[in-house]
Amino acid sequence: MARTRSATASSGRSTFKTILQGIVYAAVLAVLALIVAVAVAVANLPSYSELTKRNDLGQMIRVRAANGQVLVALGPSFGHWLRYDQIPAEMRAAMISTEDRRFRSHIGVDPIGIGRALVSAVTRGKRVSATSTITQQLARNIFLTNNRSFTRKFKEAILALALERKFSKDQILELYLNRVYFGGGAYGIDAASGKFFGHGADHLSLGEAAIIAGLVKAPSNYSPTADVQAARSRSGVVLQTMVKNGFISADAAANADPASIRIQQTTNNNSVRYFTDWALPQLDQLIDQTQDPIDVWTTLDPGMQAVADKSIRANAPNGVQGALVSMDRDGAVRAMVGGKDYVDSIYNRATQATRQPGSAFKLFVYLSALESGMKPTDTIVDEPITIDGWTPRNSTRTNLGPVSLREAFSRSINTISAKIGAQVGFTTIADMARRFGITTPISTYPSMVLGSSEVRLIDMTRAFASVQNKGVAITPYAIRKVVTADGRILYQHDQMEQRVLVAPWVAAEMTDLLQSAVLSGTGRAAQIGRPVAGKTGTTSSNKDGWFIGFSSGLTTGVWMGRDDAKPIAGLQGGTAPARAFHDFMTVAVANRPVEQFDTQVPIPDWQLTPEEEMYGDTAIDANAMSPSLVDENGMPLENPPAQGVPQQQPMVRPDGTGDPTQQELDQAFPPQQQQQPQRPPPPQPNRDPSSPPPDATEPRTVSP
Incomplete structure (x- = not known):
């Protein structure tokens, strides 16, 4: 029995010894593996100079207005790199005290901190609290992600040990303070100091250093620009921690009053973000550079943008959204408000x-009519009409009988638009809209002539701008150039090859109609004391209100409505949208020269060629083919003005505002029985409307 007990004890000691030896061997192997892993990590770590470049933090993009003003800074903001000896001692002490008080003594990981965290977790039944040292945080920020897996923590520890082997404590702290994220896009203490206090980090006060040190724990929660009180409260905790850890005295902490620290106020770039959100995605098509900091110079005019924002806010009714786009004669977008x-x-x-x-x-609709051979002075009967079971009605619920094309457009008579659609073809009108840049689907049902197909404001504004540009296509753009920090140009905007959409005389007569709509039609509220051409738009039940027009080379479109498309009492294109256009354009074009619209377009040269060249031996009445001119309202001139005689100026009220008098209306709309001049033949089918017929010798032109 004794021998059995002895054998059992001996067997137990042998087993224990084997297990102990296994543990020792495993520990030795683990240590060796750790040493090898650290050695490999040290060998593969970048050099110190490479780590100071910060390219791995993302691309910094500064978006500038046309005048160079910074509209918004996106991505990481770095500031200057501060050497260790340039960093204030208060800043170094605040960060060490807050994030890693044994920084100077540990080997990259803190065994004491880990042990205390484990004991606390066991005794309190909670998960292990964060124990990352400054070196571990640096390793994670540079090389790893923020996921909470054990594998990531293990890699973080290996890299921290490697960093401590390769760099000094001062170098690690310098790297950390210049790379750590402080919120608001600011990486490093210099960027944070500039953002929050308006000065560099090389002369931070103790109180300011405490605020910055307090941000690392939760940048979004303690950001001074987001919550000043939370940032100051957190800085008080940092100061008390510094006292507890022996970095500063209690008197020094008391004198560093966080409440007295001035926080830099951020500029309000609210509506500008609509523009930058639209412009910046275009960079993917323009440049390949995605690392180096860049400056994006845009077309936005800050003054116009401020006025645009104010105009929408002031005129859009309560509960109603508004939008505005304004572009120059070359397509440069000068202002954009998306809400x-x-x-x-x-x-x-x-x-x-x-x-x-x-x-x-x-x-x-009217561009198609003019291109088909109709003219502003043609007479069309305003009467009830039914097309394929659809019966349009005028907003006044009345019919005026015979009216000119110009008056029909000015009064926005629906039955006339329906007649034009039936005559020229609804597909033709849809093709015209696509030709002018409408990118959304367009219905070819008869009701499409009244704007039943949905469109985008920027596309409609582009179309009106192309009319203002004498029928040559306008392409809106936002980015003028992209430049690197060292001045290297990555992209420069070039004007696209001109593309003619309609003949110049078609665009000129369309401008004439648009001018009449503002002078005496539905767009009178858009008058600004100088020539304006434009058109209102109102949808059924007053769900949408539009006004789009141009003056002095600037084209502006305004839309108002509810996002849920519910009706809005009193909303019409000629009310709030036209007033917003007026308020914006009055300021936007104030410093631009007054420009009269060029609506006096002569008969195309191809009609003036000798009759033998055009029609062979066919006899033509030479008097019938004599040149005819129109005035600024599209009305005929019986005799062309003699050379040197001043041209008649477009009709404008003496004060530039208000409704025209009856005499002015009579001049604009003469009796319909007055004899009208012959119209040039319409363009030949399947031929570019801007080019002459095959037998012409010169292209048609518009008087400059």
Whole structure:
């Protein structure tokens, strides 16, 4: 029995010894593996100079206005790299005290901190609290992600040990303070100091250093620009921690009053973000550079943008959204408002929303009519009409009988638009809209002439701008150039090859109609004391209101409505949208020269060629083919003005505002029985309308 007990004890000691030896061997192997892993990591770590470049943190993009003003800074903001001896001692002490008080003594990981965290977890039944040292945080920020897996923590520890082997404590702290994220896009203490206090980090005060040190734990929660009180409260905790750890005295902490520290106020770039959100994605098509910091110079005019934002806010009724786009004669977008408040809604109603344009779509109806051979002085009967079971009605619920094309457009008479659609073809009108840049689907049902197909505000504004440009296509653009920090140009905007959409005389007569709509039609509220051409648009039940027009080379479109498309009492294109256009354009073109519209387009040269060249031996009445000119309202001139005689100027009220008098209306709309001049033949089928017939010798031109 004794021998059995002895054998059992001996066997137990042998087993224990074997297990112990296994543990020792495993520990030795683990240590060896750790040493090898650290050695490999040290060998593969980048050099110190490479780690100071910070390219791995992302691309910094500064978006500039046309005048060079910084509109918004996106991506990481770095500031200057500060050497260890340039960093204030208060800043170094605040960070060590807050994040890693044994920084100077541990080997990259803190065994004491890990042990205390484990004991606390066991005794309190909670998960292990964060124990990352400054070196571990640096390793994670540079090489790893923020996931909480054990594998990531193990890699983090290996890299921290390697960093401690390769770099000194001062170098590690310098790297950390210049790379750590402090919120608001600011990486490093210099960027944070500039953002929050308006000065560099090389002369931070103790209180300011405490605020910055307090941000590392939760940048979004303690950011001074987001919550000043939370940032100051957190800085008080940092100061008390510094006292507890022996970095500063209690008197020094008391004198560093966080409440007295001035926080830099951020500029309000609310509506500008609609523009930058639209512009910046275009960089993917323009440049390949995705690492180096860049400056993006845009077309935006800060003054116009401020006025545009104010005009929408002031005129859009309560509960109603508004949008505005304004572009120059070359397509440069000078102002863009996508809604009343970007903070409340980032949805850009100027570029993303598709809404019915109402009568603003009649631009394409009348362009098709003019291109087909109709003229502003042609008479059409306003009467009830039914097309394929559809019976349009005028907004006044009345019919005027015979009216000129100009008056029909000015009064936005629906039955006339329907007649034009039936005559020229609804597909022709849809093709005209696509030709002028409408990118959304267009219906070819008869009701399409009244704007039943949904469109985007920027597309409609582009179409009107192309009319203003004498029928040559306008392509809106936002980015003028992209430049690197060292001045290297990555992209420069070049004007695209001109593409003629309609003949110059068609665009000129369309401008004449648009001018009449503002002078005496539905767009009178848009008058600004100088020539304006434009068109209103109102959808059924007053769900949408539009006004789009141009003056002095600037084309502006305004839309108003509810996002849920509910009716809005009193909303019409000629009310709030036209007033917003007026308020914006009055300021936007104030410093531009007054430009009269060029509506006196002569008969194309191809009609003036000798009759033998055009018709062979066919006899033509030479008097019937004599040149005829029209005045600024599209009305005929019986005798061409003699050379040197001043040209008649477009009709403008003496004070530039208000409704025209009856005498002015009589001049603009003479009796219909007055003899009208012969119209040039319409363009030949399947031929570019801007080019002459095959037998012409010169292209048609418009007087400069």
